[in-house]
Amino acid sequence: MPQITLYFLQASRSIRIAWLLEELGLDYEVKFADREAGKAPQWLKEEAGGLGKFPTLRDGDVLLYESGNITEYLCDTYDKSHQLLPPLGDxxxxxxxxxxxxxxxxxxxxxLAILYARRxxxxxxxxxxxxALSINVQKxxxxLASELEKSPGKFIMGDEVTAADTMMEFNCDFVFAMELGTQGRKWxxxxxxxxxCQGTESWVKAQKKTGHKL
Incomplete structure (x- = not known):
C-alpha cells in the first residue's frame, strides 16, 4: 500500500494535490467522497481529522491540511530536482x-466572497x-492574464509546470465555471x-484517478 493518502472531496481544491502528486510521480491512495447536500460527508471529515476541510494529505505519520501547505511539503520532500518549486535561496x-x-x-x-453572497x-x-465584489475578481x-503574456511559455513560469500552476489552475477553472465576478467578460x-494545464498528462491522470469534476 502507498504511504501517501489523499482525502479528496469532489468539486474542491483537492485536484490541486492530485495533479501535484502525479507531477511528482508519487504513488498514492485516494479516499474519495461526493458532496452531500453541498458539504463533505461526516465519514470523510472523521477520517481526515482537523478542520474537516479538503484536501487533506497523510504521508506516513505526517498529517497535513491546506493545499498551499501540502504543496510546499510535497515539493520540499520529494521534488529533488526542484522543478516544481526552486530551492531555498533561489x-x-x-x-x-x-x-x-x-x-x-x-x-x-x-x-468565494461572491459565491457566499449568492448563497x-x-x-x-x-x-x-x-x-461591486466583481471588481476585485476582474483585477x-x-x-494573471498580463503575467501569462510575459511568460516565456504556456504556463505561469514558462514551458514547464510548476507549483504555481498546480495551485492556480483550479481557481481559474472554478471562477469561469461558476461565473464568479466575470460579468460577461472573457479572458x-x-x-x-x-x-x-488540463491537457498535461499529469492533470489527465489526476482527473481519471480521482474522478474530479466541477
Missing amino acids: SKRYAVLQWIHASEATYALHA FQKDGDPAKTEE DLDY PKIEQYVKD
Whole structure:
C-alpha cells in the first residue's frame, strides 16, 4: 500500500494535490467522497481529522491540511530536482510561492466572497453586491492574464509546470465555471492556460484517478 493518502472531496481544491502528486510521480491512495447536500460527508471529515476541510494529505505519520501547505511539503520532500518549486535561496522560489499564496489569499478569497453572497445574502440587492465584489475578481484575472503574456511559455513560469500552476489552475477553472465576478467578460489567455494545464498528462491522470469534476 502507498504511504501517501489523499482525502479528496469532489468539486474542491483537492485536484490541486492530485495533479501535484502525479507531477511528482508519487504513488498514492485516494479516499474519495461526493458532496452531500453541498458539504463533505461526516465519514470523510472523521477520517481526515482537523478542520474537516479538503484536501487533506497523510504521508506516513505526517498529517497535513491546506493545499498551499501540502504543496510546499510535497515539493520540499520529494521534488529533488526542484522543478516544481526552486530551492531555498533561489529568487525563483519566491516567484512561485507568490502564486501559491495568492491562489488562496487573493484569488479564492475574492471569488468565494461572491459565491457566499449568492448563497447567504438576505437583505439588500444581491446583484449590486455581486457587481461591486466583481471588481476585485476582474483585477485579479487581468493581472494573471498580463503575467501569462510575459511568460516565456504556456504556463505561469514558462514551458514547464510548476507549483504555481498546480495551485492556480483550479481557481481559474472554478471562477469561469461558476461565473464568479466575470460579468460577461472573457479572458482568452487564461482560458487557454486552463486548457493547457488540463491537457498535461499529469492533470489527465489526476482527473481519471480521482474522478474530479466541477
